[in-house]
Amino acid sequence: MKVGLIGFGKTGRAVASVLLESKKVNLQWVLRKSTTLEHRSVPEFLGVHSDEPGLIYSISEFSADELFEKHPVDVIIDFSSADGVDYYAEAATKRGITVISAISAYPDNKLKLLSEIAEKIPVLHSPNITLGINFLMIAAKILKNIAPYTDIEIIEEHFKSKPEVSGTAKKIAQALDLPDESIKTIRAGGIIGVHEIIFGFPYQVVRLRHESISREAFGNGIIFALENLVGKDNGLYTMEDLLLPYFHLNETEQMFIEKNTKPWWRFW
Structure with a gap:
């Protein structure tokens, strides 16, 4: 090609x-x-x-x-x-x-x-x-659909000289139907790019995090x-x-998972 x-x-x-x-x-x-x-x-x-x-x-x-x-x-x-x-x-x-x-x-x-x-x-x-960021966005949307009542915050970190709010962070906010005000910005040193989505449940916290190590x-x-x-x-x-x-799992993959995964109560 x-x-x-x-x-x-x-x-x-x-x-x-x-x-x-x-x-x-x-x-x-x-x-x-x-x-x-x-x-x-x-x-x-x-x-x-x-x-x-x-x-x-x-x-x-x-x-x-x-x-x-x-x-x-x-x-x-x-x-x-x-x-x-x-x-x-x-x-x-x-x-x-x-x-x-x-x-x-x-x-x-x-x-x-x-x-x-x-x-x-x-x-x-x-x-x-990047594959990681796009996987993170899909996973975040799935989690929000499962638990729409959670508190959601977005943190983005980049190199010190980056002036504007990350376009990727804004895209994440848009995908989750959140205002730009939900984005927290950190600027320090030579950070290439970190994006984290925090889901605050009543009794637990889920953090989805992606970091670009190199371009x-x-x-x-x-x-x-x-x-x-x-x-x-x-x-x-x-x-x-x-x-x-x-x-979307095909039939063979689904059968393999069902065969090799026990319900949690069977481990007790």
């Missing part, structure tokens, strides 16, 4: 390293705003052994049509900014290129544009594309998305859409 990566900041570089090490994808190119590093090899720059081309281009060098014509890809992975979709939307749609966007926040007009192109191509948008976690999420988005119909997808089928 040939992929192109847009955005080459700290997260984009971490994702590129994971893509280069994967045998399931082929990184054709990286696109960025700056002309610095133009025409450098991504494997050489990152110190990753790879036979993939992975050349770096600037957005000013090609139009999207020219880029896709000279260096065709099956999937675009966007880690740039909210404006990145303006560059590739029309050209990607015309060529049937799948889009995976990991932009943390879009204004309404950009979300509308994503929805429009999703009528013609598969598009996945996830503000936080390569976003690359693992991208690989999962690539594997599970292939063959999907046109439409706008979330990571939850891709993860939910894994929550």
